[in-house]
Amino acid sequence: MIPTVVTLTSLAVLARIVVNPLANVFQKQLTQRTANPLFIMSVTYGVLMLVSLGFWTQLRCSDLPIEFWQSMLVSSLFAMFGNVFLVRAIHIGDLSVLGPINAYKAVVGMLFSIFLLNEIPGWWGVAGVLLIVAGSYVVLNDKKQHAGQTGFSGVIGLFKRPEVKLRLAALVLSAIDGAFLKKAIILSTPIIAFFYWCLLGFGFTLIWIVLTMRTSWRGQVRVLFAQKTTYLALCATLGVSQIASNIALATMPVGYALALFQLSALVSVLFGYQFFSEQGILRKLIGAGIMVAGTVLITVLG
Numbered sequence: 001m002i003p004t005v006v007t008l009t010s011l012a013v014l015a016r017i018v019v020n021p022l023a024n025v026f027q028k029q030l031t032q033r034t035a036n037p038l039f040i041m042s043v044t045y046g047v048l049m050l051v052s053l054g055f056w057t058q059l060r061c062s063d064l065p066i067e068f069w070q071s072m073l074v075s076s077l078f079a080m081f082g083n084v085f086l087v088r089a090i091h092i093g094d095l096s097v098l099g100p101i102n103a104y105k106a107v108v109g110m111l112f113s114i115f116l117l118n119e120i121p122g123w124w125g126v127a128g129v130l131l132i133v134a135g136s137y138v139v140l141n142d143k144k145q146h147a148g149q150t151g152f153s154g155v156i157g158l159f160k161r162p163e164v165k166l167r168l169a170a171l172v173l174s175a176i177d178g179a180f181l182k183k184a185i186i187l188s189t190p191i192i193a194f195f196y197w198c199l200l201g202f203g204f205t206l207i208w209i210v211l212t213m214r215t216s217w218r219g220q221v222r223v224l225f226a227q228k229t230t231y232l233a234l235c236a237t238l239g240v241s242q243i244a245s246n247i248a249l250a251t252m253p254v255g256y257a258l259a260l261f262q263l264s265a266l267v268s269v270l271f272g273y274q275f276f277s278e279q280g281i282l283r284k285l286i287g288a289g290i291m292v293a294g295t296v297l298i299t300v301l302g
Contacts, residue, residue: 012247013260020241020261021099021268025275026234028090033227037087038213039220040234041080042205047235048242049198052191059195068187075180076200082173084205085166093163096278099268100139101164103132103291105171105258124297131294138287140164178258182249190246197242262295 030040052059089098107129140161159165185193209217224231248257265288272278 009248009251012244013252013257016241016244016248016261017264018267019237019244021095021264021271023234023237023241024086024090024095024099024268025271026230026237027087028095028276029230030223030227030234031087031091033223033230034219035223035227036213036216036220037084037091038205038208039217039224040087040231041083042202042209043224043231044235044238045080045198045202045205047232048239049195049202051235051239052195052198055191055195059192064192065187068184071180071184071187072193072196072200075177075184076197077204078173078177078180079197080201080204080208082170082177083201084208085170085173089163089166089170093161093167094272094278095276096269096272096281096284097139098163098167099272100265100284100288100291101136101167102171103135103262103265103288103295104168105175105262105295107132108172108175128294128297131297132291133294135287135290135292135294138290139284140287175258178249181246185246185250190243190250194243194246258295262292265292 027037027040031037086098159168181193181197184196213220245257245261248260266285269281269284269288272284273281278284
């Protein structure tokens, strides 16, 4: 039994590392073809919700505790905002830059633990933060785009970039989402949590669309049918990514799982080069590697 669990968890982590950056590729392709980030996420939630109904025999709602519903509501709400911000960031920024930025999730988690749990990080944790900051500077420091900015002012300038601010906001929201999702999974199963994550996410995005896209949703429907293959590819990859995340969270501490997920930063850099001809790939690979090392130090040793 133990080897089976370990193997399933390992496969889930590996799938998450590879498939999540691929989902980001499809999200960027859709935004380049005039798809709205909010509409993209609403369609994704809706399709995955319908697919989940195929597992109806494994789904239930009558005997789930109130803590489950509370956790799912918070998780789904933060996940929705986080995903929409992420797609908007991907639309205006480079995949090979925004992927590595996700390593700051470990720093956010550490800050939350300081103020909420009074957990003071050790020297390894401080070293991890410094590595993540140094690695992000290597990733973001494009001298052609930031001529004349050096040192501390250069770092501040990098974090004023709109795509970076959106990505940082998305990772903060997803970090909170992950904590509540873990609790919901413990109180149910990865499949049940996935279904209600999709159902509530679809409901929240639909309300958002009704409030903000009354005049533009018809155009987005036309884009949906014109780009249905890419939409389906996105739904498949994001669905696999989220199921894999749920399986990993069910059997691993959240911190360790998040640390392993950061390996996808390296895949994001390679995909940015392969699909969008983004430049400075060697520099970004080095920076992403430094950031991954920092995440590991914070999570495992900090």
